[in-house]
Amino acid sequence: MAAPESGDGNNGAARMVTLISSDNTRFEVEAAAASLSQTLQLTILDGGGGGGDGIPLPNVDSATLSKVLEYCIKHAPAAANGGAPNATAVDRAELERFDNEFVNIDQSVLYSLIMAAHNLEIEGLQSLVAKKVADMIKGKSPMEIRRTLGFPDPTPEEQAEMNAHMLEYGWAYE
């Protein structure tokens, strides 16, 4: 995981790979950053994505991919260090600030990020967006959760189920 192929070129310049979004936009990015994706890592280790080839990502549009790469580039150095050991408190605080700001986004973008992080298997990002949604859910009643996340209003039957549940699990409600 922490092997971003520095032995490949060994000439000082970081190795670059090209990623192609579903709407055919090409992104050139350091292999180390792209390798945060478990899905891409193997291809990159095999030497793919270099030169004119590029790695097609048919499930990710350019807006989302650009957002994902923003995350990867920010997190790549820390990941290359194997995470925490060398990171200073300042570095960590900076990453945390970045993460908080990063997920302060519209729900539609958040949804796309969730799907992309899942498809590309970027562990840190998966965790970040999942935490974001969990934060949106916590401290709310089922009705408030539905409103926040844009569910349709419950059918009378669903409403009855929710009421019955509140009676049964009174301790879980305030």
Place this chain on the structure above:
Amino acid sequence: MPVTTPSRTSKAAEEMPASELQGLVKTAEAETKRTTAAEGLLPLKEKAADADDPETATDERGSVTPARPRKARRDASDAAAAAAAGRHISSLGDDILLEIFLRLPSLATLVRAAYTCRLWRRAVASSPAFRRRFRALHPPPLLGFFVNSQNVPSFPVFVPTRPRDLDLAAAVRGGDFFLTSLQGRPEEPICWEIIDCRGGNILLLNSADKMLALLNPLTRQRERILNPVPQGVYHDFVYNDVGSIFCSDEDPMSFLVAFLAFDESRSRIQAAVFASGTRPLLRRTFKLYRLYLPGMPPVYCVGPLVAGSSGEAREKHEQPDRSVVFLCLGSVGADNHSRDRVKEIAAGLEKSGHRFLWVVRASPPEDEPENKPFDPRADPDLDALLPDGFLERTTGRGFVVKMWATHCGWNSVLEGIMAGVPMICWPLYAEQKMNKVFVVEEFGIGVGVDGWQQGLVRAEEVETKVRLVMESEEGVRLRARMMEHREAAAMATKDGGSSQVAFSRSLSDAGNLSVDASLVT
């Protein structure tokens, strides 16, 4: 620290049970089944409801009211827009959804989230792996302590930890931690003491009438009263507060309660096991005992131990298979063979018309002083004991053995099982009453005779039960169950069977033991 001493007054910290999660799951699973059935019937409608794009958009617009704060309105309209585009958090797949749920801070938030919609509930309900992970990440919070009171009337007192967390405070408010349902029972005196606490359940012992109560204060689930004193059993045993609840993580409705009683010298132990679902087996009792009560002496289940067959039953072998009633009423109890009993048995056997083999012993002489020791080997005077003409009338189908026999109690039960014959149980004393409970109620391989508690079983009852076992449908079922037990017993005594293994282990452990190991046959 509120409670640290291991004294009797400070028992049982009450925890928010992980099993609550499964309570939710249970309901949800039922729900899932219903929905699935509906899918089969109405695929189109169901599909439309799942996709719910147009509806979502409409409903969202409708639900945005001017009274809603700005933020909420923005969230909702965002969400509505996303829903309209078919890219919506509510449409996430189960895998991703559960990853999100794992990051919820507490069980209470998960319960609320799961009840947001059916799909979410189904996601939680259908993944035991998720529930295990959630439990591992969210250790149950401490709500408070129960303290057993020393005074009479005694009733446990709950001392909450006064959690700051709103959800936990709500949990304490919502539960019945004063155990009011138990307090309200007029049947039992107020002498309750908590003896175990697990998975949100507490187990209480009533020291006055020897009853156990199992209840869950958090869910306000009604208490279950368990009676470890099946009639006639345990009467000479001292009670100790050794009882344990075993509950399943996966099914909150299932439980196992084990309760141990000791005689005064502590040389004998009786165990009662209550299970919510399947019927427990004796073997299981001792397994639990060995596994979960490490402070107790080891128990080795070396049984069944039965001597090889003797030649005494030759008469039986000259009769058709499964046609002979075999009777014996024990070896050493002086009162076993009173004249009254012998007469009633004789009459019952005669009327039943079935073949029999009956071990008759000398009766204790009625005219002799009580203090003369009873000699079980004395030669019985059959003419005096049996009804007039009994031997003649039953010639050819009856055979009365004039001898001292070594059967009854647990040995007889084991021999009966090894031979695969259903039993008619007439317990007389000591552990035979308990054996009868095992044979009749636990194993289902025998029937009891009415009247044994009064000391005398009438001839009609003897006849009825003989006919029931020999002639009826129920007799066939008894026989079938008995064959299963016979096979199990045969397996146990083979090389590598449980009996052999336990016995070798007892030998190999013997070097490390000083006292108190008991062999269970």
